[in-house]
Amino acid sequence: MSEFKVNHRDGEGFSVLELKGYLDAHTAPDLETTFQKLLTDKKFNIIVNCKDLTYISSAGLGVFMAYIEDVRKNRGDIKLTNMSPKVYNVFDLLGFPVLYEIYKDEQEAATKFRQQMKKG
Amino acid sequence: MSRIKKAATLIVSGVLLLLVFMYDVVRLTVELGDTGFLFLRELAVVAVMVGAFLLMRDYARKGIGAAIKETGRLLIVMVASLVVAAGTGMLAGIGFSEGGASSMPQNSVTAFFSLVVSLVVGTASIQTILTIKELVYHKRKRGTRRNFLTYVVLLLATAGFSLPVFSNDLAILGTTTFVLAVIMIVVNSFRQNWIVFLSRREKIYCIIYSALLFGTFLALSLVLSNRTFLQKAVLFFSVPLERFVLLNSMYGAVYFGMAFITTLFHLPTAEAYERKQSELSSLHNLGRLVTQVFDFNDLVRTVTHMTREVSGARSAWLELIRQEPAGMRVEVVSANNIDESVIRTVMEGTEFSPRQFVMESKKALMIDDVGADRRTRHLKGRGLSIGSLLSVPLVSHGSLVGILHATKEISYGFDQDDSDVLTTLADHVTIAIENARLIEQSLERERLKQELMVARDVQKRLLPDRFPENPAMDVSAHSEPSLEVGGDYFDFVHLDEQTVGIVVGDVSGKGVSAAFYMAEVKGIFQSLSKMTRSPRELLIWANETLRENLERKAFISAVYAVFELATGRVVLARAGHCPMVLISRRSNRLIRPNGLGLGLTDGELFEQSTEETVLTLAEGDVCLFYTDGITEARNGEGREFGYDRLVELATEAKDLPAMEIQNRILSEIGAYCGSSGPEDDLTLVVVKWLGKRPKDSKVHQGDHHE
Numbered sequence: 001m002s003e004f005k006v007n008h009r010d011g012e013g014f015s016v017l018e019l020k021g022y023l024d025a026h027t028a029p030d031l032e033t034t035f036q037k038l039l040t041d042k043k044f045n046i047i048v049n050c051k052d053l054t055y056i057s058s059a060g061l062g063v064f065m066a067y068i069e070d071v072r073k074n075r076g077d078i079k080l081t082n083m084s085p086k087v088y089n090v091f092d093l094l095g096f097p098v099l100y101e102i103y104k105d106e107q108e109a110a111t112k113f114r115q116q117m118k119k120g
Numbered sequence: 121m122s123r124i125k126k127a128a129t130l131i132v133s134g135v136l137l138l139l140v141f142m143y144d145v146v147r148l149t150v151e152l153g154d155t156g157f158l159f160l161r162e163l164a165v166v167a168v169m170v171g172a173f174l175l176m177r178d179y180a181r182k183g184i185g186a187a188i189k190e191t192g193r194l195l196i197v198m199v200a201s202l203v204v205a206a207g208t209g210m211l212a213g214i215g216f217s218e219g220g221a222s223s224m225p226q227n228s229v230t231a232f233f234s235l236v237v238s239l240v241v242g243t244a245s246i247q248t249i250l251t252i253k254e255l256v257y258h259k260r261k262r263g264t265r266r267n268f269l270t271y272v273v274l275l276l277a278t279a280g281f282s283l284p285v286f287s288n289d290l291a292i293l294g295t296t297t298f299v300l301a302v303i304m305i306v307v308n309s310f311r312q313n314w315i316v317f318l319s320r321r322e323k324i325y326c327i328i329y330s331a332l333l334f335g336t337f338l339a340l341s342l343v344l345s346n347r348t349f350l351q352k353a354v355l356f357f358s359v360p361l362e363r364f365v366l367l368n369s370m371y372g373a374v375y376f377g378m379a380f381i382t383t384l385f386h387l388p389t390a391e392a393y394e395r396k397q398s399e400l401s402s403l404h405n406l407g408r409l410v411t412q413v414f415d416f417n418d419l420v421r422t423v424t425h426m427t428r429e430v431s432g433a434r435s436a437w438l439e440l441i442r443q444e445p446a447g448m449r450v451e452v453v454s455a456n457n458i459d460e461s462v463i464r465t466v467m468e469g470t471e472f473s474p475r476q477f478v479m480e481s482k483k484a485l486m487i488d489d490v491g492a493d494r495r496t497r498h499l500k501g502r503g504l505s506i507g508s509l510l511s512v513p514l515v516s517h518g519s520l521v522g523i524l525h526a527t528k529e530i531s532y533g534f535d536q537d538d539s540d541v542l543t544t545l546a547d548h549v550t551i552a553i554e555n556a557r558l559i560e561q562s563l564e565r566e567r568l569k570q571e572l573m574v575a576r577d578v579q580k581r582l583l584p585d586r587f588p589e590n591p592a593m594d595v596s597a598h599s600e601p602s603l604e605v606g607g608d609y610f611d612f613v614h615l616d617e618q619t620v621g622i623v624v625g626d627v628s629g630k631g632v633s634a635a636f637y638m639a640e641v642k643g644i645f646q647s648l649s650k651m652t653r654s655p656r657e658l659l660i661w662a663n664e665t666l667r668e669n670l671e672r673k674a675f676i677s678a679v680y681a682v683f684e685l686a687t688g689r690v691v692l693a694r695a696g697h698c699p700m701v702l703i704s705r706r707s708n709r710l711i712r713p714n715g716l717g718l719g720l721t722d723g724e725l726f727e728q729s730t731e732e733t734v735l736t737l738a739e740g741d742v743c744l745f746y747t748d749g750i751t752e753a754r755n756g757e758g759r760e761f762g763y764d765r766l767v768e769l770a771t772e773a774k775d776l777p778a779m780e781i782q783n784r785i786l787s788e789i790g791a792y793c794g795s796s797g798p799e800d801d802l803t804l805v806v807v808k809w810l811g812k813r814p815k816d817s818k819v820h821q822g823d824h825h826e
Contacts, residue, residue: 025629057800058628058748062673065720069672094677094696095716098729 003027006034014045014113016106020052023060031060035067044076045117047109051082056090064100077101077116079109126175133171136164137235144231144356148224162283165358172243177250187255187314188322191329194251198336198372201244205237209349216352223352230353237350238357241340245368248337249275252375258314267308274301275367279360298367305371312382320390323383330379337372344369395432399541402430406545409552416556420454423524423549428456430545431510431538433526437463439475440514440522440553450475450523458527462504472496474511478523484512484539489531508533512542514550521550572604572632579605579635582642588612588620591812592685595622596779598786599803606801607634608747609641609678613649618685621649624745624805625678626697633674634801640669641676655680655693656732663695663718663726670719677717679745688737688809693730696720698751701744701767702735703774708767711735739811742774742781749802753789761792778808 004027007018015038023031038046048064050056064078071078081103083091091097103109143161208214214230216223225231249272256268274297281294318326343350344366354362386393409422420438427436435458442449452463467475472495477485487493487509491500499506507530514522524546528534579601587595599608607627615621625641627634644665648658658680666676677697683690692700696717699710713733716726737743744766753761769788773781782804789798 055752057752058626058675058677059630059673062628062675065675066673093698094675095714095720095729098716098725099721 004030006031008034008038010043011047011106011110013117014047014110015043016047016049018049018052022055023053023063024055024057025059028059028063031063032066035063039067039070042074044071044074045113046071046076046078047106047113048078048080049082049106050080050084050087053084053087056087058094061091061094061096064096068099077113079103079112081106081109126178129171129175133168136168137239140164140168141232141235144225144235145228148228148231158284162358162360165361168239169242169246169361169364172239173246176243176246187258188318188325188329190251190254191326191333194247195329195333195336197244197247198333198340201240202336202340204240205343205350205353208233208237208353214349216349216356223347223356225356231356234353234356238354238361241350241354241365242361245365248368248372252308252371255314255375255379256308256311258311258317260311264311267304267311271301271304271308271371274298274304275364278367279363282359282363284359294363298363301367302370305367305374308371309375309378312379315379315382315386316393318383318390320387320394323387323390326383327380327387330376330383333376334373334380337369337376340369341366341373398432399430402426403541403544406548409548414556414559416560417454419552419556421456423545423552424454424456426545427524427526427542430541431526431534432528433510433533434505434529436524436526438522438524438549441479441520448479450479462506463525465502465504466496466499466506466509471498474509474525475523478511478513479520482513482515482520484510484543486510486534486539488534491531505529507531510534510538510542512539512546514546514553516550516554521553524549575632575635576601576604579638582639583610584612586612588614590620590685592688592810593620593683594778594808594810595806596777596782597803597805598782599801600798601630601635601801602749602798603631605632605635606630607638608749608801608803609638609645610745610803610805611642611645613646615649615653615682619653620683620685621655621680622683622745622805622807623649623678623680624697624747624803625676626747626749626801626803627676628674630801637670637674637676641666641678645680653682654732655682655691656730659693659695659715659718659730660723660727663716664723666719667722675717675719681743681745683737683807688811690735690737690743691732692735693732695730698746698748701742701746701763701770703742703744703767703770704738705740708771710763710767737809737811739809740774741809742770742778743807743809744770744785745805745807747801747803749798749800750785750789750804752800753793753798753802755792756794756796761789765792774808778806781808782806 004019004021004023007020009016009018017031017034019031021027035046038044068078079101080091080096082105083102088102091100091102096102101109101112103112140161143157211233213227214233215226216230217226225234253268257264277297278294278301281290281297315323315326344354344362345351351362354365405426409419409426423438424436427433427438435456437455437458438453439450440453442451452460455463467473474485474487474496487496490496490506490509496509506527508528509525510527511523511525513520514524524542526534526538526542583599584597587597589595595612597610599606599610601608607630609623609625609627611623613621613623623645625638625645627637627641641662644662645658648661652658652661659678662678670676675696678695679692679697679700680695681690681692681700692711692713694700694713694715696715699712702709702711711733713731715730720726746766751761751763751766755761765788766785769785770781773784776784785804785806789802793799
C-alpha cells in the first residue's frame with residue numbers, strides 16, 4: 001500500500017498543507033487530524049497543495065467536505081492547488097470545482113487570500 | 121503375609137511358648153543340669169521372637185508418609201509395655217529368690233508373669249527397631265542402609281553370644297559387639313532427615329513425642345541395667361532377649377533424644393520451610409492458569425485463591441483495567457474472602473488510594489502497618505481487619521492491565537519475599553488473562569463475521585435480480601463489494617411500458633457505513649422515480665433528501681438514465697458519477713453532463729450545476745454504466761485500469777450480447793488486478809440497444825449474483 005503524508009507549514013496569513021501519496025479510506029484519518037488541529041488553532045485560511053498527491057478516493061474527498069463548512073463559517077477557506085490532471089479529474093467528476101477554488105499554484109491561492117483579507 | 125501364614129505363625133508361637141512355660145515350671149522344682157533341653161528352650165524363644173518380628177513387620181509397612189503417626193504409635197506401645205512391666209512387678213506373691221548367678225522365680229506364677237512381661241517388652245523392642253528403621257531410611261543416602269544393618273548384625277551378635285549354651289569365654293566377644301553396637305547407635309542417631317519434612321504442627325507433636333520416648337527408653341534402659349523385677353524376669357526368660365531389649369532401649373533413648381534436639385532446632389524455621397513448600401507447589405500450579413483460559417471466571421477465581429496460598433494472605437482480590445472510549449475503567453473481577461464494600465472503602469480514600477498509586481507508578485505497593493502509615497491512617501478503627509496490604513501491578517507490553525491485591529490482618533504481615541513471589545505470580549496471571557482475552561476476541565470476531573455474512577445476503581437482496589427484457593434492449597448487470605458489504609447500488613425502474621430507468625450509484629467510503637447509505641439511496645430512488653420522469657429533477661430531489669441525512673464527509677455519486685424504448689431517446693443526468701461510456705458505430709464517447717455529487721451542497725448550487733443530456737441510440741450501440749471500482753482498479757504496480765482500456769475493451773466486444781460484453785470486461789479487470797483482487801466495490805451495467813420496437817416490456821430472470 002502506498003504511503004500518505006501531510007506536511008504542514010504556515011505562510012503569511014494562511015497555512016499550507018502539502019499532501020503526498022495515496023489518500024484513501026485508510027489514510028484519510030491522517031488528513032482529518034491535521035485539519036482538526038488547524039481548526040483548533042483557529043487557522044482557517046488553508047491552502048492544500050496537491051503537487052505530490054498521486055491518488056484520492058471518495059473517502060479522501062470526504063475529508064474536505066467534513067471541514068469546509070466550519071472553515072467558511074469562520075470566514076476562512078480551503079483552496080486547492082497544484083493538482084495533477086488525474087487528481088483534478090476525480091475532483092472534477094464530483095463537481096468540486098463548483099464548491100472549491102482550485103488554483104494552478106500556491107502563489108495564486110495566496111494572492112487570493114490576501115485580497116479577501118483586505119476586503120474583509 | 122497371607123492370613124493363613126499369620127494364623128500358623130501365631131499358633132506355632134503359642135505352642136512353643138506353652139512348652140517353654142512347662143519346661144520352666146519343671147525347672148523350678150527339679151534341678152535340671154541338662155543343657156540340651158536348655159538349648160532347645162532358647163531356640164524356641166528365638167523362634168517365637170522371629171515369629172513376632174514377621175507379624176509386626178507386616179503391620180509396620182505403611183510408608184513414611186505418616187512418620188509422626190508411627191512415632192506416636194511407638195510411644196503408646198512403649199508406655200503401655202512399661203506400665204505392664206511395672207504393674208506386674210507390683211503384683212502380690214511374685215518374687216525372685218536371690219542366690220547364685222541368676223535369680224530364680226519363687227513360684228510358677230512368677231515364672232508365668234516373667235514370660236508375659238518378657239514377651240511384652242520383647243515385642244515392644246521389635247516395634248522400636250522397626251519404627252526407627254523407617255525413620256532412619258527416610259531420604260536415605262548411600263551409607264544409611266549399611267550403617268543400620270551393621271547395627272542390626274551387632275545387635276543380633278550381642279544377643280547370640282549371650283546364649284547360656286556358650287561358655288563364658290565368649291563373654292568378651294559379647295562385650296565387644298555390645299560396645300560396637302552402642303557406637304553404631306550413636307552413628308545411626310544422626311539420621312534425622314524425616315524431621316525436616318514435618319509440618320510445623322507435626323514438629324510440635326514431634327517434640328512432645330520424642331521427649332516422652334526419650335524418657336521412656338531411658339527408664340527402660342535403667343530398669344534393665346539394675347536388679348529390678350523386670351531385669352530378673354527377662355533374664356530368667358531369655359538372656360539374649362535381655363541384651364536385645366537393652367540395646368534397643370538404648371538406641372531408642374539416644375535416637376529420640378537426638379530427634380528432640382533436632383526438632384527443637386528446626387522449629388523456628390518450620391514456618392518458613394512450610395511457606396517455601398507451598399510457594400513452590402503454587403508456582404508449579406501456575407500451569408493450571410494456562411489451561412483455564414477458556415473460562416474467564418474460573419481463571420480469576422484461581423488467581424485470587426493462589427494469591428492467598430502463596431502469600432499466606434487473609435484476603436485477596438484482582439482488579440482489571442479496561443480501556444474504554446470514556447477512559448480507563450477498573451473492575452474487581454474476583455475477590456477472595458473480602459467484601460466489595462471493604463474494597464471500596466480501601467480504594468476510594470480521599471487522599472490516597474493503593475489503586476491510584478499502582479496505576480500511576482506501575483510498581484508494587486507494600487503498606488506494612490495500615491493503621492499507622494500516614495497514607496492509610498484514615499482506615500484505622502473501621503473494622504476492616506486489614507493490618508498490612510500488598511498490591512502488585514499486572515503489566516503487559518508496558519501497559520497496566522490490572523492490579524492484584526492481598527491483605528493480612530496483622531501489621532508487617534508481608535515481606536520482600538511475598539512481594540517477589542506475588543510479582544512472579546502477577547506475570548503469569550498477566551499472560552493467562554491476555555490469552556483469555558485473545559480467545560474472547562477471536563470468538564467475538566467470528567461472531568461479527570457471521571453477522572457480516574448475514575448483512576451481505578441482505579444487501580444482495582436489495583439489488584435487482586430481474587433485468588429489463590424487451591425487444592429494444594439487452595441488459596446485463598453485476599455488482600461485487602470489496603468487503604462483505606459495500607456502497608455500490610444499481611437498479612432498474614419501469615416507468616411505464618415504453619420507458620425504463622437505469623440508475624447506478626456509489627456511496628463514498630466502503631464497508632458497513634456505506635452499506636447503510638446504499639440501502640437508503642435505494643429507498644429514495646424507488647420512491648422518487650414514481651414522482652418524476654426527469655433524471656435531473658430526480659437527482660435534485662434526491663440531493664435535498666440526502667443532504668439532511670448524510671454525515672458531513674459522506675456523499676453519493678449517481679447517474680440516472682431514462683430510456684424511451686420506442687424511439688431510442690435517452691435522457692441522462694449525472695450527480696458527480698463516472699461518465700457513461702457510449703460505444704456507437706461511428707464513435708466512442710464519454711457522456712458527461714455537468715453535475716455535483718449528492719449530499720455535497722445545498723439545493724440551489726446543486727440545481728445550477730446539474731444538467732441533463734439527451735441522446736438517441738442506434739441499433740448496436742452499447743452503453744456502460746459503472747462505478748469507479750472499474751476504472752480505478754489497480755494492478756500490482758499501482759497503475760489504474762483507466763477509461764481508455766475500458767472503452768477499448770467494450771469496442772472490441774460491442775457485437776457480443778450484453779452479458780458477454782460484461783463478462784469480458786470483468787474477467788479482464790480480474791486478470792489486471794492479479795491475486796490481490798479489486799480494492800473497491802465494483803459495479804457494471806451493460807445496455808445493448810437492439811432497436812426493435814417493443815409490443816410491451818417485461819423483465820426476465822437475471823443471474824448477476826456472484
